[in-house]
Amino acid sequence: MNFEWPYKNEFYETEYLECDVLVLGGGLAGCNAAIAAARRGKRVILVEKGATERSGAAGTGFDHWESACTNPCSLVTPKEIAEAYVDEQCGYSNGPAHYIECREGYDRLCDIESFGGKIRDTDDEFAGAAFRDEKTKLLFAYDYKNRFTIRVWGSTFKPALYRELLRLGVRVYDRVEATKLLTVTENGKKRAVGACGMNVRTGKFYVFAAKSTVLAMSRPARIWLFSPDMVGLSEFRPTQSIGSGHAMGYRAGMEFTMMEKSVKGEFSAAGRSFPPYGTGNNHNTWYAATMVDARGVEIPYVDRDGNELKTVLERYMPAPGQKFFLKGGVIDDPKYEYRGPETLPFDELIKRGYELPFYADLSRMPDEERHAIWGLMVGEEGKTKIPIYENYTERGFDPTRHRLQSYGTGWQSASFLPQERQLFGAPGGIWHDWDLKTNIDGVYAAGDQLFASDCAGFACATGYYAGRKASAAADTTDILPVSADEIDEERERLYAPMYSRGGMDWRELNMAIAKAMQNYCGGVKCDALLREGLDLLADFEKNALPEITCKNPHELMRTHEVADILTVSELIMHACMARRSSSVPLCFERTDCGGAVDPECDRRFITVRKENGKIVEGSHPLDVFGDLESEYEKRNADYIESEQKGDYRKNER
Amino acid sequence: MNDKMINLTAETVPCHTRPIIIDAEKCVGCLRCVNVCQVDVLLPPPNGEKAPVAAYPGECWYCGACVMACGTGAIKLRHPLMNRARFVER
Ligand SMILES: Cc1cc2nc3c(=O)[nH]c(=O)nc-3n(C[C@H](O)[C@H](O)[C@H](O)COP(=O)(O)OP(=O)(O)OC[C@H]3O[C@@H](n4cnc5c(N)ncnc54)[C@H](O)[C@@H]3O)c2cc1C
Numbered sequence: 180m181n182f183e184w185p186y187k188n189e190f191y192e193t194e195y196l197e198c199d200v201l202v203l204g205g206g207l208a209g210c211n212a213a214i215a216a217a218r219r220g221k222r223v224i225l226v227e228k229g230a231t232e233r234s235g236a237a238g239t240g241f242d243h244w245e246s247a248c249t250n251p252c253s254l255v256t257p258k259e260i261a262e263a264y265v266d267e268q269c270g271y272s273n274g275p276a277h278y279i280e281c282r283e284g285y286d287r288l289c290d291i292e293s294f295g296g297k298i299r300d301t302d303d304e305f306a307g308a309a310f311r312d313e314k315t316k317l318l319f320a321y322d323y324k325n326r327f328t329i330r331v332w333g334s335t336f337k338p339a340l341y342r343e344l345l346r347l348g349v350r351v352y353d354r355v356e357a358t359k360l361l362t363v364t365e366n367g368k369k370r371a372v373g374a375c376g377m378n379v380r381t382g383k384f385y386v387f388a389a390k391s392t393v394l395a396m397s398r399p400a401r402i403w404l405f406s407p408d409m410v411g412l413s414e415f416r417p418t419q420s421i422g423s424g425h426a427m428g429y430r431a432g433m434e435f436t437m438m439e440k441s442v443k444g445e446f447s448a449a450g451r452s453f454p455p456y457g458t459g460n461n462h463n464t465w466y467a468a469t470m471v472d473a474r475g476v477e478i479p480y481v482d483r484d485g486n487e488l489k490t491v492l493e494r495y496m497p498a499p500g501q502k503f504f505l506k507g508g509v510i511d512d513p514k515y516e517y518r519g520p521e522t523l524p525f526d527e528l529i530k531r532g533y534e535l536p537f538y539a540d541l542s543r544m545p546d547e548e549r550h551a552i553w554g555l556m557v558g559e560e561g562k563t564k565i566p567i568y569e570n571y572t573e574r575g576f577d578p579t580r581h582r583l584q585s586y587g588t589g590w591q592s593a594s595f596l597p598q599e600r601q602l603f604g605a606p607g608g609i610w611h612d613w614d615l616k617t618n619i620d621g622v623y624a625a626g627d628q629l630f631a632s633d634c635a636g637f638a639c640a641t642g643y644y645a646g647r648k649a650s651a652a653a654d655t656t657d658i659l660p661v662s663a664d665e666i667d668e669e670r671e672r673l674y675a676p677m678y679s680r681g682g683m684d685w686r687e688l689n690m691a692i693a694k695a696m697q698n699y700c701g702g703v704k705c706d707a708l709l710r711e712g713l714d715l716l717a718d719f720e721k722n723a724l725p726e727i728t729c730k731n732p733h734e735l736m737r738t739h740e741v742a743d744i745l746t747v748s749e750l751i752m753h754a755c756m757a758r759r760s761s762s763v764p765l766c767f768e769r770t771d772c773g774g775a776v777d778p779e780c781d782r783r784f785i786t787v788r789k790e791n792g793k794i795v796e797g798s799h800p801l802d803v804f805g806d807l808e809s810e811y812e813k814r815n816a817d818y819i820e821s822e823q824k825g826d827y828r829k830n831e832r
Numbered sequence: 833m834n835d836k837m838i839n840l841t842a843e844t845v846p847c848h849t850r851p852i853i854i855d856a857e858k859c860v861g862c863l864r865c866v867n868v869c870q871v872d873v874l875l876p877p878p879n880g881e882k883a884p885v886a887a888y889p890g891e892c893w894y895c896g897a898c899v900m901a902c903g904t905g906a907i908k909l910r911h912p913l914m915n916r917a918r919f920v921e922r
Contacts, residue, residue: 411873
C-alpha cells in the first residue's frame with residue numbers, strides 16, 4: 180500500500196533548547212537519571228527515540244530485580260555481592276557500577292513503588308509461599324535463604340517512571356533520536372556542550388545545549404545477527420537500540436573498554452532461537468522449573484558438589500557450607516564458589532539414559548512455585564506478557580496439565596555458530612571513573628551503555644547515580660555556545676540520504692555488515708583478518724552508505740542506525756586488534772598469538788578511542804577502582820546522609 | 833538544498849509474517865497503539881479510515897505494548913509460526 184506520509188514535513192526546521200542536564204535515552208537508566216537531576220532542581224531534557232512510556236529493553240516488563248542487597252530481608256551485604264560479581268567475571272566486570280547497584284538498587288525500587296510501580300505482593304496472591312516475606316510482602320527469586328533478588332511486576336514500571344518525569348517537569352522529547360555529541364576543546368581537553376537530534380517522524384532538527392549530559396542509549400546490536408525480513412527479531416534488545424550512543428561517543432573521542440568481548444549468539448528469534456522465555460527451560464525467569472525427559476522421567480537437580488536434591492525447596496537453597504549463590508542475567512556457568520543448584524549436564528543425562536526432547540513440567544511443582552513462574556515471572560518478564568503468556572494461554576497451554584518443550588540440548592533452546600555473535604552477558608561499553616563520568620568532561624553514562632552492564636537494577640541505580648553526578652557538574656559550569664559549523668555539518672549528514680538517488684535499501688548494508696563481521700571478526704580473530712575487515716567497512720562507508728535512499732523520516736532513522744552499526748563495528752574491530760592474546764573470560768580467541776591465553780601482562784582493561792582519525796589504545800589494571808565499599812563511601816557521603824534514608828520520597832508523598 | 837526538495841511518501845514494507853493484526857471493527861481509532869510503539873511499526877491510517885496501518889511489520893520486536901495499550905482488544909500480536917513452542921499433555 181502506498182500513501183502520503185502521515186506526519187508533518189519539518190525538514191530544515193530547527194529548534195534550539197537549553198537545559199542544565201541533558202539525558203539521552205529514556206529507558207530505565209535515562210528515566211532515573213532525569214529524576215535524580217529534576218529532584219535536585221535542575222532543568223532537565225530527556226531525549227528518547229521511541230515513546231518513553233514503554234521504551235527500552237524493559238518497556239513492557241521484566242520479572243526479577245537483582246542485587247537488592249539493602250532490602251530489609253537480605254542476608255548479604257552490597258560489598259559481598261558486588262565483589263562476588265567482579266570475581267565471578269575474573270575481574271572483567273564493572274566494580275563501581277555493581278557496587279552502586281548493590282548499595283542503591285533497593286532505594287530505586289522503593290522510589291518506583293512510590294511512583295506507582297508494583298514491587299510487592301500487596302494482593303496476597305502468594306501468601307504463605309516459601310519465597311515471600313510475610314511482613315514486607317516482598318517476593319524473592321533464586322536464593323530463598325539470602326533474599327537479595329526480588330520478583331517484581333516489571334510491566335508497571337515504565338508508565339510509572341514516565342508519569343513521575345512529567346510530574347517533576349522534565350521536558351520529554353519522544354520520537355527524537357540523539358545523533359551527535361557537541362563538544363568544545365578547553366585547555367586541550369574535550370568537553371561536551373550538548374547534542375543534536377532529529378525527530379524520527381517529521382525530520383525536524385534539534386540542538387540541545389546543556390551543562391552536562393548523561394548517555395543512556397543502551398548497547399550495540401545487529402552487528403553479527405541480522406535478518407532483513409524480521410529485523411525486529413534479529414536481536415534480544417529492542418529494534419531501536421543498536422548502539423547509537425556508542426557511535427556518537429566514539430566519533431567524539433570517547434574511550435571504550437572490553438569491546439573485544441562478544442559471545443556466541445544466545446537469542447535471535449529471527450533464526451536459531453525461540454522468543455526469550457518462550458520454551459521449556461529452567462533458567463532465569465524459569466528457575467527452578469522441574470524438567471522431564473521424553474518419557475516423563477524427572478531430571479535431577481544437584482548442588483555444586485553433585486549431591487542430588489530431593490525437594491523443590493532445596494533448589495532455592497545454598498549448598499551446605501556455602502554462604503550464597505549467584506543466578507541471573509549474566510551468570511551462565513559460575514565458579515564453584517558461587518554455583519547454585521543446577522540440573523545435571525546434558526552429556527551426563529544422555530549417559531544415564533535420559534531421552535530428548537526435554538520439557539519443563541510445572542505441573543509437578545507446588546502451586547505457588549508454578550504460579551510464580553508461569554503467572555508472575557512469565558507474565559511480567561520483558562516482552563512475555565502478550566507474546567508468550569497471553570498467546571500460549573490462548574493456544575490452550577495450561578501449566579497444570581501441559582509440558583512445554585525444550586529444544587536442542589541446552590536451556591537456550593538454540594545452537595548458534597561460533598561466528599554468529601552478540602553483545603550479551605556483560606559486554607564492553609563506555610569506560611568511566613567513579614562518578615560514571617566518561618573521558619569527555621561533562622558527559623556521564625549509565626545502564627547498558629556502561630561496560631559490563633547487565634540488568635534492570637544496574638540500569639536504574641547507575642542512571643540515578645549518573646544523574647546525581649551530572650547535576651553536581653552542572654552546578655560548576657555555564658551553558659557554552661555551540662559551534663554553528665558543527666551543527667550545519669551534522670544537519671547535512673543527517674539529511675543526505677533523503678537526496679540520494681542510489682536506490683539501496685538500508686537493510687542491504689546492515690546485512691552486508693553482519694556478513695563482514697561474521698567473516699572478519701567471528702569466532703576466531705587474527706590481525707590479518709581484522710585488517711581486511713576494517714578495509715571492507717571503510718569501503719562500505721565510502722561507497723555503500725551514500726547509496727542508501729530514503730522516502731521518509733522513518734527510513735532515515737533506520738539508515739542512520741546502519742551508519743551507527745558501521746561505526747560500532749569499526750570500534751569492535753579496533754578493540755579486537757588492541758587485545759594481543761586470547762582470553763577465556765572475554766570469550767576472545769586469537770589464532771596469531773602463539774597460543775597465549777590470558778597471560779599476566781594482558782590481564783587488564785584495554786581501552787580504545789579515536790583522536791584526530793587515529794586509534795589511541797590504553798589500558799588499566801583490573802583493580803583500578805580500588806576497594807569498592809570505601810571508594811563509594813568516600814564519594815557519596817551526601818547520598819548516604821540524606822537520600823538513602825528516603826528523604827525525597829518522604830517529602831514528596 | 834531546501835525542504836521543498838524533500839517529498840515524503842510511505843508504503844507498507846511487507847515481510848513474510850504478520851505480527852500485528854488489527855480488527856477494524858473493534859478499533860476506535862484512538863491511535864494509542866501508534867503512539868506507544870517504540871519501534872514505530874504502526875502509522876496512522878490514510879484519510880477516512882480508523883485502524884492504523886502496520887507499515888513496518890518486519891521491524892516489530894514483539895513487546896506487546898500495542899496490545900497492552902488498546903482499550904478495545906482490537907489488536908492481536910503473534911509470533912511467526914516457527915516460534916510457537918510445542919506443548920503436550922503430561
Ligand atoms: C527481553 C528482556 C528481558 C529482560 N529481563 C530482565 C529481568 O528480568 N531482570 C533484569 O534485571 N534485567 C532484565 N533485562 C535487562 C534490562 O531490561 C536492561 O538491562 C535494562 O532495561 C537496560 O536499561 P537501559 O536504560 O540501559 O537501556 P534501555 O532500557 O534499553 O533504554 C535505552 C533507551 O535508549 C533509547 N535510544 C536508543 N538510541 C537512542 C538515540 N540515538 N537517541 C535517543 N534515544 C535512544 C531507546 O529507545 C531506549 O528507550 C531484560 C532485557 C530484555 C531485552
